[in-house]
Amino acid sequence: DTAVSQTPKYLVTQMGNDKSIKCEQNLGHDTMYWYKQDSKKFLKIMFSYNNKELIINETVPNRFSPKSPDKAHLNLHINSLELGDSAVYFCASSPFNTGELFFGEGSRLTVL
Amino acid sequence: KDQVFQPSTVASSEGAVVEIFCNHSVSNAYNFFWYLHFPGCAPRLLVKGSKPSQQGRYNMTYERFSSSLLILQVREADAAVYYCAPCPLAGLTFGKGTHLIIQP
Numbered sequence: 001d002t003a004v005s006q007t008p009k010y011l012v013t014q015m016g017n018d019k020s021i022k023c024e025q026n027l028g029h030d031t032m033y034w035y036k037q038d039s040k041k042f043l044k045i046m047f048s049y050n051n052k053e054l055i056i057n058e059t060v061p062n063r064f065s066p067k068s069p070d071k072a073h074l075n076l077h078i079n080s081l082e083l084g085d086s087a088v089y090f091c092a093s094s095p096f097n098t099g100e101l102f103f104g105e106g107s108r109l110t111v112l
Numbered sequence: 113k114d115q116v117f118q119p120s121t122v123a124s125s126e127g128a129v130v131e132i133f134c135n136h137s138v139s140n141a142y143n144f145f146w147y148l149h150f151p152g153c154a155p156r157l158l159v160k161g162s163k164p165s166q167q168g169r170y171n172m173t174y175e176r177f178s179s180s181l182l183i184l185q186v187r188e189a190d191a192a193v194y195y196c197a198p199c200p201l202a203g204l205t206f207g208k209g210t211h212l213i214i215q216p
Contacts, residue, residue: 099199103154
């Protein structure tokens with residue numbers, strides 16, 4: 001019954017690899033987000049999609065590519081992973097334009 | 113660039129009232145959110161509003177460029193990270209979180 005679920009929860013990989021993190025929400029929300037929590041614990045928005053359309057794209061390297069096959073899913077693909085990509089990535093969803101976010105439990109990415 | 117400021121750490125004793133401050137520079141914020149995060153779990157909404165609000169032991173004050181979260185009768189289980197987020201920044205950028213430490 002998890003409202004926002006993301007997989008995998010933990011991901012350890014080598015520099016230069018390509019990896020994906022998947023996110024699904026069963027709340028019927030229109031908007032989904034990806035956030036990055038770095039070592040300093042900032043929660044920074046990366047992307048936001050509303051009904052499968054990109055509406056927010058913060059300054060993120062183009063190695064990061066979000067994909068939303070439908071409004072219940074927002075996946076994050078990362079190419080050519082770098083050490084600095086190590087972080088916890090949170091997926092979230094919200095009813096459109098309410099600001100109230102429902103988060104997943106996070107995916108901890110470690111790049112070696 | 114719009115920013116959100118909150119202390120990195122606040123310490124309190126059990127049973128006390130603890131206050132966590134948050135200031136921001138968002139000129140068109142019309143609402144405020146406080147989120148609670150236990151590491152390893154999903155951050156969740158604690159209290160929100162455009163005026164002083166209360167949700168159980170959690171009170172929220174609201175001014176145009178600041179908000180405080182007051183936690184009544186603090187317990188050891190309240191040790192966590194608290195994020196503030198003015199809206200429309202909510203959904204964009206949060207403060208870096210305040211780690212609440214409960215002292216015996």
